[in-house]
Amino acid sequence: MSVDLEKILRPIDHDLAPYEPKYMMLASGEAVVVRQVFRDEIPDLLKHVEPLIHVERDFYDVVAARVYAELLGYYKHRFQDQYVLALQVDGELAAIVNGREVKPGLGLSLHTLALRRGLRIGAHGFAAKMEYHIDTLGHDEVLIVAESPIGFRRWMIEYKLEKRFDIPHELGGVPSWALTRELFDRARSKLVVGRRPVPPALLEKAMEKILPPSDPPTPPLDPLAATRALYDPTATALVQQRWEMEKGAGNA
Amino acid sequence: MRDVYVAGIGITTFTRLEYPLVEIASYASMMALKDAGITEVDQVYVANMGAARLNHQTALASAVTDSLSLLPAGAAAIENGPASGAAAIKAGFQAVASGMDDVVLVAGVERMREVNNLEATDFVATLTHPLAEYIYGVTLPALAAMFARLYMDKYGVTERHLAMVGVKNQNAALNNEWAHLQQAITLEGILDSPEAMTNNPYVADPLRFFDACPVSDGGAAIILVSKEKAQELGRPMIRLSGIGQATDTHAVFEREEPTDLLAVRKAAHDAYQMSGLSPEEIDVAELHDAFTILEIAQSEEVGFFPKGEGHIALEKGETALGGKIPINVGGGLKGRGHPVGATGVAQAWEIVTQLRGDGGKRQVEGARTGLTLNFGGFGNNVVCLTFVRED
Known part of the structure; x- marks a missing residue:
């Protein structure tokens, strides 16, 4: 009897509703497009994530190593119900955010990796993925952790997250925090921005190719x-x- | 009193520096010593505000002097709040001008990013009046915000004017490789777009995120020498021609008119008098724009514009590179960064760079005179310096 081991190893993804792209203006006056990235584009992301594994600053090494593993796991069908959003400025990769659905009503935030700094790009990306969890996927709650002090300030403090310390988070088994629908609604007017639809030329530029970041974080x-x-x-x-x-x- | 010249300058990148405080000061100092072409000094002054509190280090000047192998030079640290840098330059000037010393190293250094932003804000707030201000939770952004609100009500300054200072100085920093902020911003992105309120939220109404300088680490150094020594070293003859220092009430509320920065006015007046210069004769200036409103107010108090008209000059581009009196062409505190103890020395570094004609893309054409204003406390201890190129 032959056994197709791949069928056993490969998780069965549920159909997650697509993320509707949006764009916003940065402090620099540039437009950043937030859009969903699917499996076939993951190799394009991996090559830009890998160098950050060697950046021993602000936990870029830890975050990049984990993001790399998550994206690779997604690409090779070893990660269930993951989604990936990319933020691009004129085609250049500026940030990657990802997460997954744990079960209907419950989301889990994986990572926010800013490849360009100083313009709240990471914060805009995080807001976009919370919007995806709450508004698009209909999650009532998203489990979150932070690996860096910057992340802690951005998520736990700015969104006033609630403690869910009895739930070990999938990232390292550390105690979880949660963004509830109510907390998100309270933060919405201050922290969640973006315009839809994305002008065709902007979206086309983003979809055409994921260009390398021009000013990525570098090691000390x-x-x-x-x-x-x-x-x-x-x-x-x-x-x-x-x-x-x-x-x-x-x-x- | 002998004339005093700047024979060497040095600076580190202003950013988050993951090096010990002494190394940061030493690095800038080594650059200055190399620039001057000397290996020995008579005296070392190190300006710093927070070493004991932020970095668990005291007796900083002794450590820096030993680190640089400048023994047995005399050494002293100078703490004078955010005006520490220019106050140390003043001490160095006095040492050379009096004839006590021929060669003095003045270094300014701060490493504020060793602590988190809340601790850094609290540390700076310790310069406020302990009983009348600090215990009520006053911070420097809060004081600057109240000052800005009064200024807006009285003189018609708007949030757009404040943002214009922020854009001017942060974008000027792009021409300064040592500056902390290397990111262009636009009025549209921080003020006009639907996303502007998120990109640039209120920190202390009416001041927003891009109205404040960043918290930075960094060091800067200059070498002060006598005229004979300057001629011997053969560097451009930049004379430290004027010094004024003045104080005002510790608690801001005790001032008769809080929008008048009397210590700035007096310090600038004294510096002009000593140097024989007038405001109209200054080619380039470094003002203490820890908050955008301060550049506008100080540009009036040092005499560049009539009181209440600084924002109008800003609108006309008179304070930009190529304008009537270019201010903060290297980014100022807003763009270069503000490691508090280093700032006054970094301002002098910028002016000397300009007077030497080494400003590159930010060079003020033909600059031969310059002014720095180092604003300590909330205007309660101010040092103004003027520089003149003589050769």
Whole structure:
């Protein structure tokens, strides 16, 4: 008897309603388009996410590594009911947000990864995905965690999220926070923006190709600087570490 | 009193710097020493406001002097709130002008991003009156907002004027590789578009997000020398020609007319008098735009425009590069950033850069005189400096 193992391993995705694209103006005066990205475009995203795994700053390394795994899992049919939204400025990738439906009525936010900083692009992306959960998918609640202090300020504080600490979040098993429909409605006028429909030329540019980010986050000049500054301002630990390495290499 | 010249300048990128405070100060200082072509100094002054509180470090000047191998030079740290930088320059000037020293290093440094934004805001608020202001929760954005509201009511300044300062200075920073903010903004994006209120929310009404300077880390340094030493070193002869410093009431509410920045007026007056310059003779200026309203108000108080007409000059483009008196062409505090202890020194760095003709895309053509205004407290301790190129 032959067994098609792929049928067992591959999750059965439910049909999630499509996200209707929108656009908004940034502080720079540029228009950013938010649109859904489907499986066939995931490889285009992966190549722009991978470099951020090596950016040891603001938890870009952790977030990018996880986003990479989530997108790859989605691409290779190993992640159930995931959706991905991209934010593009003139075709350039500016942010990726993703999440999934846990069950009818309950959503789960995965990640918000800003590839261009200083213009609330990440915040606009997060608002767009919450809008998708609450307004389009009809979720009553979205489970959320933050991996960075910036995320905590943007989500937990700005949206005044409720604690759901009894629910371990799928990201690392840490206690969850929740955005309810009521909280979202309260935040809507201040934090959720965007215009529909997207002018055809803008949308066409976004759909044509996902262009690489022109100014992505980069690692600190000295990769040890963060550690040294926080834990070892006199660099004695660093010196000690080098001595140990030299000893290990038989140079002592 | 001997004449005092700026023989060297240095600066670090203003941003979040994940380096120890002493390293930041030392890096800027090394640049300044190299620029001047010297390896020894008589005296070191280090301007800083928050090392003890934010970075758990005291006796900063001793640490910086040792780090730079400048021993056995004399060393002292100067804390004078956000006017620490220019106050340290004043101390350096006095040391050289008096004949006590021939070569003085003045460094300014701050590392504010080591703490979170709430702690940083609280730290800066400690410069307010402890009993009349701080205990009621006053912050600098709140004081600036009340000041802005009064200014708007009295002189017709609008939110658009404030945004125009923000756009002018943040976009000017794009021509300054050392500046913190490297992101262009537009009036449409921060004021007029349907998304503007989200892009640029109120921080303290009527001030919005883009009306405030960022919280930055950074260091800057200058080398002050006697005339003989300056001639020997052969660098452009930039003379520190005027210094004025003045104070005002600690609590803002005690001022008879809070929209009058009397300490700014007095400091500028004294600097002009000492240098023999008039406001009309200044080619380029660095004003303390920690909040956009301050650039407008200070541009009047230092005598560039009549009281209440700074915003009109702004509208006409008179304060932009190419205008009658270009202000903050390197981004100012708004675009370059505001590591509080470093700011006064960074302002001097910008003016010396301009007077040397090294401003690149932001160069004010033919600039030979410059002015800096370092605004401490909420205008209760102000230092104004003037510089003249002589050769």
